[in-house]
Amino acid sequence: MALEPAIEAIRSSVALRPAGELVCLEFSGPLAFETVDRLCPIELYLRHGQMQHTLLLDDDALPVADLYVACHEEDFIFLAEEREPGAIMSHLRSHLPAARRAEVKDLRATHGVIALDGPFAWELLGAVVGPEIIGLPYLTFARLDSLFCFRGGKTGEFGYYLMAPLTETGELEARLVEAGGPFDLGRSDLAAVEQCSLENFFFNIRREGRSKATPLELQLQWRISHHKDFVGSQALKKRRERGIEHRLTCLTSREEVGADDPVFAGPDLAGCVVNAGFSFARGEWVALALLDLHHAYPGLDLSCGGEPGLPRPVRTVTPPVINNRSLHVSPQAHAYATRSEIRFPPLVV
Amino acid sequence: MEIPLESYTQRREELLSRVRKILIDRLHVRRAPDEIDPDTSLFLSGLGLDSVDMVELVIACEAEFGVRIRSGTAGRARLRTLNNVVDFVISEEEKSRGA
Numbered sequence: 270m271a272l273e274p275a276i277e278a279i280r281s282s283v284a285l286r287p288a289g290e291l292v293c294l295e296f297s298g299p300l301a302f303e304t305v306d307r308l309c310p311i312e313l314y315l316r317h318g319q320m321q322h323t324l325l326l327d328d329d330a331l332p333v334a335d336l337y338v339a340c341h342e343e344d345f346i347f348l349a350e351e352r353e354p355g356a357i358m359s360h361l362r363s364h365l366p367a368a369r370r371a372e373v374k375d376l377r378a379t380h381g382v383i384a385l386d387g388p389f390a391w392e393l394l395g396a397v398v399g400p401e402i403i404g405l406p407y408l409t410f411a412r413l414d415s416l417f418c419f420r421g422g423k424t425g426e427f428g429y430y431l432m433a434p435l436t437e438t439g440e441l442e443a444r445l446v447e448a449g450g451p452f453d454l455g456r457s458d459l460a461a462v463e464q465c466s467l468e469n470f471f472f473n474i475r476r477e478g479r480s481k482a483t484p485l486e487l488q489l490q491w492r493i494s495h496h497k498d499f500v501g502s503q504a505l506k507k508r509r510e511r512g513i514e515h516r517l518t519c520l521t522s523r524e525e526v527g528a529d530d531p532v533f534a535g536p537d538l539a540g541c542v543v544n545a546g547f548s549f550a551r552g553e554w555v556a557l558a559l560l561d562l563h564h565a566y567p568g569l570d571l572s573c574g575g576e577p578g579l580p581r582p583v584r585t586v587t588p589p590v591i592n593n594r595s596l597h598v599s600p601q602a603h604a605y606a607t608r609s610e611i612r613f614p615p616l617v618v
Numbered sequence: 619m620e621i622p623l624e625s626y627t628q629r630r631e632e633l634l635s636r637v638r639k640i641l642i643d644r645l646h647v648r649r650a651p652d653e654i655d656p657d658t659s660l661f662l663s664g665l666g667l668d669s670v671d672m673v674e675l676v677i678a679c680e681a682e683f684g685v686r687i688r689s690g691t692a693g694r695a696r697l698r699t700l701n702n703v704v705d706f707v708i709s710e711e712e713k714s715r716g717a
Contacts, residue, residue: 322663407662470657488655491664495653518659524697566627587701588657596695613696 270458273549278455279424280550280616281594282605283387285445286457287438288430292334292357293376294347304371305338305345308364308500310484310493315340317396320408323492325349326501327361330483330508335361335474337421339410341611348419350379350429350474363501381438383431383445386462388594388607390427393452394418397444398431416441416552424462425469425593453485464546468555470519470588476528476544477517477557485513486559506595516565517557519588521548524581526556526573532564533572533580539564543575548590550616555590556583592618624672633683633704640678644673656701661694672697679703 278284296305306313311323317340325334334349335358351357361373380419385394395403398413401535405411410419416433418543422428434440445452457582466473472489484493522528530542540560548555556573564571567587572580603611639653641647647654647665658664661672675697676687685707687693696706 469661470659488657490649490653490655491658495650516655517657563623563627564628567705568626570625587699587705589698592695618695 272456272458272461272464273459275461276464276549278453278603279386279426279461280411280591281388281450282453283385283390283393284386284455284457284461285442285449286426286459287442287586288382288384288597290350290381290459291430292347292349292351293380293382293432294349294357295341295344295374295376296347296371297344297374298372298524300369301343301345304365304369306499308361308502309336309338310497310505312494314571315345318409318411318412320421322408322421324484324489324503325357326493326499326505327360327513327532328501328504329595332472332474332484332487332489332506333357333588334477335472335478336603337408337419339419340544341410341412341417345371346417348421348432348476350553352474352478360500376432376550379434379476380432381435383433383438383442384422384457384462385427385429385431385445385464386422386457387426389452389608390429391600392605393449393454394429395429396448397441399440408532417473423469423471424465425471425589426465426595427598440484440559457489458558464548465591467544467546467557468548468550468589468591469593470557478557479561480543482517482543482559483508483513485509486515487517510523513562515559518542518565519567519586519590520556520558520571520573520583521586521590522554522581522583524554524557524573526554526581526583531575532558534564534569534581539571541581550591560585590618592616625666629708630704633707634700636682637700637703640675640682641665643673644678654700656704657699659699660697666697679707683707683710 310325314597320337320339323336324332327333337348339346391403405420417432419430526545528545532540540558542558544555545556567585569585571583573583574581595611637650661667
């Protein structure tokens, strides 16, 4: 799939894709809360219909999964992206003996997930599943018959995950496509979403998530608690006491930047790129690097690459590097058909 | 004249500390200062501040740093993260020095 039109749809209208990367699990039974609480590194404050964005960590406090946990009556639903295929189930097996864990059902056997992203995703969704969905707050979900509609997203735009029985996902997608014409509905894929995530400094478990960095270096402390016991908490405590040496920092460059490129401050090594991609909106490369703490600040001119005498200039910047249109769209006041009346600032910060 | 790296990063750290203090003292964010990362989103995902907190944050930042922050979404775009706030304060300082 061509990346640029997919990103354009995410940034300006609405884009649809099957969210095949999501691992969907249901935890039920009397041990549901205890099991989920042990796994999640955040204090769980969830009532029915609410979600929290957190992580799963291994014993070394390295991320295993990027996780939304949702409370559905007495049960919990995980919508997770994993570090590598099978990582979550392996994590469950090794940290929760079967006798001491909730009943876990892999919903991928029975359900499919469609993702909608874009500043007008809410409007298309309202047209297809009903206007009551338009006011769904961020990090909540609604159940409409057999359809679960989760509001989350990792692109900086309005984002929804629609989870339906496998027997119904084809029809749901057809209805969205049919209703999507007036919204210039586009098709996207994981690569397009990952580029948008990068521009918005959303965590990518398959890129920076594999960099051997903990939530402390990754600037993900908002997704954890330092006051509870969970898988990885001892390692995290030790790392915090020792102090971190690197921090994830956003870079931009007119020249190509690639994952694993070293980053230099003058002649000195300052860190390493862990994620990079070309931003069509900015017309330049955007990257994330783990930089030593002396250089993990926006506004610094550094260089990148391994060829002696041929440094590629990079600049540290404050993310997000996109002025998301969703910030300027109000479902109460706006519509895609009359979007020309909305005074959007330039997309590039 | 180029500002030495150490002075620049010290200035940023000082401003980051003051923004963290606002978040904890005025907006009652229940986190220790070192738990609030500089690029963490203040609203929605991240610290989860809401529109009422936004108003309080604008008032507090204006008083603390002597800057004027535009209301509405344009102002909100300047306050998406701690580093955004620091960037804005530094750019306003540079503007007033140049004026």
